[in-house]
Amino acid sequence: MSTETALTAADLHLLAEAGGRAPSLHNSQPWRFRPTPDMLGLEVHADHSRAVPAADPDGRALHISIGAAVFNLRVAAAHLGREATVRLLPAGEGAQPRAVLDLSAPARSPRPFGTDLYPAIVKRHSSRHAFTNRDVPEAVVADLITAARDEGVTLTALEEHGVRQVLALTSEAEARIAADVTREAETRRWLRLEPSCDGIPLAALGSHDRDARVPMRSFTGHPPHHVTPADRFEALPQLATLTTRFDGQTDWLRTGQAMERVWLLATVHGLRASVLHQAVEIPDTRWRLRDPAEGPAHVQLVLRLGYGTPGAASPRRPVEDVLDQG
Ligand SMILES: Cc1cc2nc3c(=O)[nH]c(=O)nc-3n(C[C@H](O)[C@H](O)[C@H](O)COP(=O)(O)O)c2cc1C
Known part of the structure; x- marks a missing residue:
């Protein structure tokens, strides 16, 4: 009707x-x-x-x-x-x-x-803080898996071996990205768009915990005071991958819907999340992110989930700049 x-x-x-x-x-x-x-x-x-x-x-x-x-x-x-x-x-x-x-x-x-999920839209932020060692309950993980599946995307919560492998690939990718002058210039350009990050050296925005457990990076332009080098991150982060069977624009649009549905639902459950995207940005590290046991699948995103301090709100363009009035 x-x-x-x-x-x-x-x-x-x-x-x-x-x-x-x-x-x-x-x-x-x-x-x-x-x-x-x-x-x-x-x-x-x-x-x-x-x-x-x-x-x-x-x-x-x-x-x-x-x-x-x-x-x-x-x-x-x-x-x-x-x-x-x-x-x-x-x-x-x-x-x-x-x-x-x-x-x-x-x-x-x-x-x-x-x-x-509507109230979670304003509450959801990337949190690059250290999380606590509290495990995400299996029932919550199951809810997130169902939410992603409803969008046609597979969410896999990684076990210890998988987490260590993804962290190693993320660190490797981050080092390669940092050595790429074109990429660094592009990132600097984006940071300059946000006045709050003027004058902050790019290196300072890629925050590591003191044991280098979680290779975090931040593109928000927030000064890194909210993640200090002395922060001790969770011993074994809870990481999850989002994968699709194919790798075209429709799959990417579906992944985005699944990511946001999972992230909003996680927010309702009191979880924080952030994205570890470095390894997905380089073709060969992206390829090595795949779990061959899962069959043919394309890794689209790595999410880190856990409990801890919420991330800060990051700026948005005004509605008039993104809405064409008919
Ligand atoms: C495809 C994609 C890749 C992202 N990669 C990273 C990343 O590698 N590291 C990170 O800290 N945040 C990453 N983010 C999160 C964005 O930085 C974040 O969404 C943006 O700054 C807005 O902040 P908010 O999530 O708090 O609203 C990514 C987000 C998307 C959608």
């Missing part, structure tokens, strides 16, 4: 605000939102002026970021009492828009994701 109730300016603002709070590589926020001509839906476009070509030459991270924004839009649509029917890449790979949400019908369920 169609409500045929056009989206109001307030609805559009709420949607764009929620979409814009999604996580993105380097906080690049590479999205634009535009109401459909009938004002019953929303198009999501890639903003190529905010691409990060040295770190993300094929746009994989850009699509993951856009997918995360699409998931927030779905949650916000439910908050507005609307059903969100999503078409990914309706005009094909490489064409705009990257997704269209039909919001014309009333919500079939007030909680399409089982839990109300």
